[in-house]
Amino acid sequence: MDRREIAALLAYIGRLDPRTIRTDQGEARDQLAQWHELLGDVPMATPHGWDVRVAARRHIRISPFAILPADLARPWESYRRDRLARHSDPTPSADPDDQAAWTAELAGTRRAVAAGLAEPAQARAITSGREGTDPRLEAMLDQVGSCIPAAARAALAPYRPARAAREAAIVQGQPDALSVRCEWCKAQPGEPCRRRRIGPDDGVRATAPRATPHPGRLDLAAARQARRTEQAQQPALA
Incomplete structure (x- = not known):
């Protein structure tokens, strides 16, 4: 005043x-x-x-x-x-690579909320789509193609061999083995297969992730892919 x-x-x-x-x-x-x-x-x-x-x-x-x-x-x-x-910081519309603009917009929004010039932004619920995303961010993501740049993905490949093998298989048109449950090691969809470490008493001491899925899991994924292809072709044949 x-x-x-x-x-x-x-x-x-x-x-x-x-x-x-x-x-x-x-x-x-x-x-x-x-x-x-x-x-x-x-x-x-x-x-x-x-x-x-x-x-x-x-x-x-x-x-x-x-x-x-x-x-x-x-x-x-x-x-x-x-x-x-009650305020949950919304994603600024500034370019994330421009640290000064990003920080300035974030701080300006907080000051406006604290001063009573703007309503607090509530955390949005997770949805299945990307509705409401800023158009500039949409254009940037479409240009990049992924939230992880190709160079960063290649640099991370040695540290996550299972995911790298999965991505390479999908690019080559092979079935996605991690999309089904492994009947051998009981790995759930999305999780890599695990190999068992057997002790001297023939008991399982520990498990470790495998870089490649078990052959049976590959067969299940191939069968599932074949069924989907067949189902997709049936309306066209009809």
């Missing part, structure tokens, strides 16, 4: 509680300077629920003590904390 808004606020409070009125010109000037110093960063009102006059009226109604600047600053800080606690 600027000095004129502070003066209007003091006049409003004086009508509700005459104890705050200063008749001496010097005292009134000092009171105005003090309140402006303490409440200069508190807005008079915001588009989303904050009004300093409502906070002042509430205090005068429930407290027998004369109002002080702290009695308005505390509700304002609570208002800010509550809004930031």
Whole structure:
């Protein structure tokens, strides 16, 4: 609030509680300077629920003590904390490679929410599609083709051999073995096959992931792919 808004606020409070009125010109000037110093960063009102006059009226109604600047600053800080606690940072529309623009947009959104100029952004539920994505991000993803660049994918291949083998098989048109459950090691769809480590007593001591799936799993994936191809061709033949 600027000095004129502070003066209007003091006049409003004086009508509700005459104890705050200063008749001496010097005292009134000092009171105005003090309140402006303490409440200069508190807005008079915001588009989303904050009004300093409502906070002042509430205090005068429930407290027998004369109002002080702290009695308005505390509700304002609570208002800010509550809004930031309900805010979930949305993905900025700036280019992620431009760190300065990305950070500036993120910080600007938080300041707008805390100041009551924008509503808190709620975390969106996970959906099956990509509806509501910023068009610029959509264009960038279409250009790149994947969220993992090809160079990064190649660099990661030695550290995740099972996934690299799966991707290579799909590119070559072979069936996706990890799309079915392995009947040998009981690996679930999406998980790599595991090999068993047998101890001297013929008991299974541990398991370790395999770079390649078990042959039986490959057969199941091939049979599943053949059935899907056959089902897709039946309407065309009909």
